Amino acid sequence: MLDRQQLETFATVVQQQHFRRAAAALNISPGAVSQRIKSLEEAVGAMLLMREPMIAPTQAGEEILRYIMAVRLLEDDALQHIKPDRFPPVDFAIAVNADSLATWFEPVAWELARQHVSLEIIVDDQDHTLTALARGDVKGCISTQRKPLVGFAAELVGGMRYHCVATPEFIAEHLARGLVLPDVLKIPAILFNRKDALHDSFLASFFRVTVGAYPKHYFPSSTALLDAIHNALGYGLVPAMQAEPLISSGKFVNLAPAHSLVVDLYWHHWESEPAPAASISQLVMEQARRCLIQASPEGDEAGNV
Numbered sequence: 001m002l003d004r005q006q007l008e009t010f011a012t013v014v015q016q017q018h019f020r021r022a023a024a025a026l027n028i029s030p031g032a033v034s035q036r037i038k039s040l041e042e043a044v045g046a047m048l049l050m051r052e053p054m055i056a057p058t059q060a061g062e063e064i065l066r067y068i069m070a071v072r073l074l075e076d077d078a079l080q081h082i083k084p085d086r087f088p089p090v091d092f093a094i095a096v097n098a099d100s101l102a103t104w105f106e107p108v109a110w111e112l113a114r115q116h117v118s119l120e121i122i123v124d125d126q127d128h129t130l131t132a133l134a135r136g137d138v139k140g141c142i143s144t145q146r147k148p149l150v151g152f153a154a155e156l157v158g159g160m161r162y163h164c165v166a167t168p169e170f171i172a173e174h175l176a177r178g179l180v181l182p183d184v185l186k187i188p189a190i191l192f193n194r195k196d197a198l199h200d201s202f203l204a205s206f207f208r209v210t211v212g213a214y215p216k217h218y219f220p221s222s223t224a225l226l227d228a229i230h231n232a233l234g235y236g237l238v239p240a241m242q243a244e245p246l247i248s249s250g251k252f253v254n255l256a257p258a259h260s261l262v263v264d265l266y267w268h269h270w271e272s273e274p275a276p277a278a279s280i281s282q283l284v285m286e287q288a289r290r291c292l293i294q295a296s297p298e299g300d301e302a303g304n305v
Contacts, residue, residue: 002067006040009033010048010061011068014136017055040064057136059150065136066151066270073139074274090276091118094284095133095141097126098192099160100265102222103241104291105142108284117280125195126265133268139277140269140284153271157285158292159262163243164202165252166235175235179255181207188215190228190236198237202261237261241291262293 013022013033023030041048048061057065073090092112096105101123112119122132129141134149148154166175174187184207189199196218203211217234219225222242229236230246235255238246246252267288269281 002043002064003036003040004071006036006043007064007068007071009036010040011065011136013037013049013055014057014061014065019055062134062136062149063151069136069139070270070274070277073276091120092277092280093120093122093138094280095122095124095129095138095143097129097142097265098123098220098222099239100126100142103160103239104287105284108287111283112280125193125197126263127197128195130268140267140281142284143266143268144263145268146264146266148268148271151271152268154266154268155285157265157267157288158294159264160292161240162198162202162237162261162263163240163247163257164206164235164255164259164261165229165238165243165247166255167230167232167251168253170229170232170235171253171255173232175255179206181209181211184211185214188217188234190225190234191216191218192222192225193218193220198261198263202237202256202259205261206256206259265292 009022009026009028012025013019016022016025019033020030023033026033037049044060044064046060047058048064050056050058073092101109101121109119109121120138122129122138124132126142126144129138130143130145130149132138133141133143133152142157143154146154146156164179175183177183184203191199199216200211203214215234217228219228222239225236226238226242228234229238230251238252240260243252243254247254265288267281267284270277273281
């Protein structure tokens with residue numbers, strides 16, 4: 001039987017990424033923190049923390065961290081059923097990409113917030129949300145990565161379609177010949193941040209060559225990115241759910257109507273989920289499959305077009 005005090009100390013060290021900060025959070029001495037971690041490592045027979053160059057869980061430590069999170073979740077759920085008005089809401093953190101949060105995932109967040117859940121949403125690029133899950137910062141994530149971590153499952157929830165758009169004014173000034181490579185190399189594209197690889201993927205698919213060096217503006221929110229394109233600061237990739245009403249109204253023009261980009265998204269969650277987490281996974285997947293592109297009747301999955 002693992003010692004709960006040692007487990008909670010380990011989780012706090014991982015969260016704080018520092019022994020002294022963990023000690024302050026727990027109101028104990030740094031020496032007591034070190035002793036608890038040492039005792040826990042001896043109990044499981046494996047090193048749980050890497051100390052250099054920064055504190056991070058080892059592979060064994062990640063397993064222990066998932067165990068702690070599952071225990072907390074089960075305990076919170078049990079207490080809620082016994083005394084629903086006495087105990088605080090269950091903490092539940094999810095990592096999701098900004099475009100999903102701005103479109104199909106938002107109703108999921110509203111529904112979770114209405115339940116007895118203290119919801120934390122961590123926003124990152126869809127290629128990098130899995131890192132938060134590996135660190136134990138979240139209990140589930142939306143990611144483009146199809147391969148799950150050890151102890152986790154990855155379920156395809158659908159494809160998110162993107163259109164390459166700009167305003168009529170921007171096109172008249174900069175892209176009168178359409179999307180041609182010489183012009184693309186001179187005009188600014190609007191990207192989410194430096195991690196954002198969508199635009200590179202689109203250009204490589206459209207021109208059938210790798211296009212690396214082109215002007216970029218970074219606007220790290222879905223709303224800011226959309227507004228930047230709307231204000232003719234550049235052109236860029238926008239989720240179809242946001243772009244299509246603006247295209248229909250004439251505010252945006254689809255620069256490549258026969259060449260959209262579809263990005264497959266996966267919901268990563270514990271392989272053996274406690275009941276509270278399983279109900280949240282079900283909610284996420286049901287909403288995604290209502291809103292995102294699904295497999296065709298012939299069984300073809302969504303993919304890049």
